[in-house]
Amino acid sequence: MKYQFKQYNILPGFGLTLGYTVVYLGLLVLLPLAALTLSALQMTWPEFWSAISSQRAIRSFALTFGTSFIAAVINTIFGLLIAWCLSRMSFPGRKIIDAMIDLPFALPTAISGIALTAVYAPNGILGEPLARLGIKVAYTPIGIIIAMILVGLPFVVRTVQPVLAELERELEEAALGLGASNWQTFSKVIFPLVLPSLLTGFTLAFARNLGEYGSVVFIAGNMPMKTEITSLLIVTHLEQYDYAGATALASAMLIISFVLLLTINLLQTWSGRRLK
Amino acid sequence: MLFFVQNKYNKGLMPPAWLNWTLVVISLTFLAVFLLLPLVIIFTEAFRQGMTLWWQSISEPEALHALKLTLLTAAVAVPANTIFGLAAAWCLAKFRFFGRNIIITLIDLPFAVSPIIAGMLFVLLFGARGYLRGITDSLDLQIIFAVPGIILATMFITFPFVARELTGLMTQQGSQAEQAALSLGASGWQTFWHITLPDIKWGLLYGIILCNARAMGEFGAVSVVSGHIRGKTNTLPLHAEILYNEYNFSAAFAVASLLAFLALVTLVIKSIAERRKKR
Numbered sequence: 337m338k339y340q341f342k343q344y345n346i347l348p349g350f351g352l353t354l355g356y357t358v359v360y361l362g363l364l365v366l367l368p369l370a371a372l373t374l375s376a377l378q379m380t381w382p383e384f385w386s387a388i389s390s391q392r393a394i395r396s397f398a399l400t401f402g403t404s405f406i407a408a409v410i411n412t413i414f415g416l417l418i419a420w421c422l423s424r425m426s427f428p429g430r431k432i433i434d435a436m437i438d439l440p441f442a443l444p445t446a447i448s449g450i451a452l453t454a455v456y457a458p459n460g461i462l463g464e465p466l467a468r469l470g471i472k473v474a475y476t477p478i479g480i481i482i483a484m485i486l487v488g489l490p491f492v493v494r495t496v497q498p499v500l501a502e503l504e505r506e507l508e509e510a511a512l513g514l515g516a517s518n519w520q521t522f523s524k525v526i527f528p529l530v531l532p533s534l535l536t537g538f539t540l541a542f543a544r545n546l547g548e549y550g551s552v553v554f555i556a557g558n559m560p561m562k563t564e565i566t567s568l569l570i571v572t573h574l575e576q577y578d579y580a581g582a583t584a585l586a587s588a589m590l591i592i593s594f595v596l597l598l599t600i601n602l603l604q605t606w607s608g609r610r611l612k
Numbered sequence: 613m614l615f616f617v618q619n620k621y622n623k624g625l626m627p628p629a630w631l632n633w634t635l636v637v638i639s640l641t642f643l644a645v646f647l648l649l650p651l652v653i654i655f656t657e658a659f660r661q662g663m664t665l666w667w668q669s670i671s672e673p674e675a676l677h678a679l680k681l682t683l684l685t686a687a688v689a690v691p692a693n694t695i696f697g698l699a700a701a702w703c704l705a706k707f708r709f710f711g712r713n714i715i716i717t718l719i720d721l722p723f724a725v726s727p728i729i730a731g732m733l734f735v736l737l738f739g740a741r742g743y744l745r746g747i748t749d750s751l752d753l754q755i756i757f758a759v760p761g762i763i764l765a766t767m768f769i770t771f772p773f774v775a776r777e778l779t780g781l782m783t784q785q786g787s788q789a790e791q792a793a794l795s796l797g798a799s800g801w802q803t804f805w806h807i808t809l810p811d812i813k814w815g816l817l818y819g820i821i822l823c824n825a826r827a828m829g830e831f832g833a834v835s836v837v838s839g840h841i842r843g844k845t846n847t848l849p850l851h852a853e854i855l856y857n858e859y860n861f862s863a864a865f866a867v868a869s870l871l872a873f874l875a876l877v878t879l880v881i882k883s884i885a886e887r888r889k890k891r
Contacts, residue, residue, distance in 0.1 A: 342709035368733030444829025451650035505624030547726025
């Protein structure tokens with residue numbers, strides 16, 4: 337037989353485990369995705385287009401992408417800084433802080449949303465002094481960005497940290513020994529090696545921010561055309577049993593997410609090849 | 613000195629002390645404002661009006677029902693996804709076959725899909741005009757705005773955790789040990805129980821604990837399929853949301869403090885599992 341489905345292997349259980357995996361994924365993932373595809377295919381093109389190009393939808397896309405992008409950029413800058421401190425320095429409490437980074441993964445999004453709103457509301461502990469300075473955070477796009485900074489942060493730190501920890505310090509020694517300054521060593525030796533993981537972290541945070549709902553809805557204020565993110569607009573459509581409108585928005589968001597996922601995979605292949 | 617910042621290694625790039633200091637202070641301030649402060653606020657708000665009110669808020673019937681539903685959801689979703697994770701990791705890590713990458717991509721999918729869209733997929737299947745409504749109606753089964761929908765949506769959101777963690781770990785470990793056991797006459801199950809499982813147990817715990825945290829805390833997907841029926845389809849996060857929207861802040865934060873406590877326990881177990889895994 338020329339064509340081989342699977343390479344020869346003496347381990348048992350391939351048929352059982354693969355069969356179970358495929359059935360489970362089929363029922364839990366493919367079937368629901370088929371429903372979305374079917375629902376999208378039942379719409380005519382003008383219907384679809386008008387659903388995603390209404391004023392309200394376009395404003396929500398612009399808000400979601402804008403805030404997600406800004407939050408992901410802030411995450412990338414501070415994520416690199418935090419990853420550097422955690423992997424290159426020792427200070428009291430470093431291990432506890434290291435464990436704390438994953439808090440946004442473990443804390444339910446609705447809970448972080450409620451807590452952030454309490455902190456940044458006009459009568460909140462940080463919201464009040466900021467309001468006195470004339471900066472309104474809660475119920476504005478700034479609030480949305482802050483919620484996204486919280487949920488996106490671990491993605492950047494956790495992608496960059498292992499790379500920083502495993503860098504060969506001999507390379508830095510060599511650069512320093514050949515007369516490079518600290519800054520040159522960082523910008524010309526370390527940074528290029530960290531860049532792929534930094535980009536991956538950025539994309540992961542950006543993708544997560546685009547779909548974020550729980551932590552954003554409390555602090556956003558949810559005013560149509562102003563602080564209404566796309567996920568919330570989808571919920572509004574669903575609550576009005578407007579499945580077609582929800583389908584159109586969801587398909588648009590899904591296609592964008594897939595493109596991002598593809599980018600992540602390409603970035604990872606690229607960085608893998610570069611580091612070898 | 614109260615506060616020590618040093619280079620961890622005495623080799624490679626060693627920034628001067630003042631720079632290290634500045635970087636650490638900026639990082640810690642950032643983390644304090646964005647991570648620590650919200651966490652502290654949850655507990656101070658929850659206990660601000662005393663232990664009695666806190667206890668009342670979490671022991672009233674609706675809160676207890678939400679707690680039960682949350683525990684039930686996790687009790688179904690976590691074991692189901694653990695068994696799936698073990699099966700998926702076994703075939704993905706130990707074998708090379710056609711379509712392997714497609715399965716890996718499908719497993720990554722829930723991380724790329726917004727929870728709202730995840731919930732919506734099940735509404736399209738089982739909702740008012742759902743495609744499978746005929747089947748569920750003939751079985752007299754309600755899925756959307758009922759407990760099964762909540763469990764399904766949670767399973768969708770949480771199935772990658774164990775599978776991803778174990779696939780990575782088992783690929784790394786290879787299968788020489790299993791091959792040796794099999795060639796010495798062990799059966800397939802014996803090999804799994806005595807060779808594979810002891811090697812992956814900390815990774816398994818790590819996956820399960822993250823899966824559990826997400827299952828108990830999922831908000832977006834569950835909120836779409838639940839319908840927020842009090843005393844019926846309310847999980848703890850949804851209950852906290854309802855209380856918050858009713859301006860019943862101390863009760864909302866009391867419920868939130870339960871979930872925040874769960875998150876802290878998760879972090880502790882997670883870092884233990886991480887450290888053991890590395891060994």
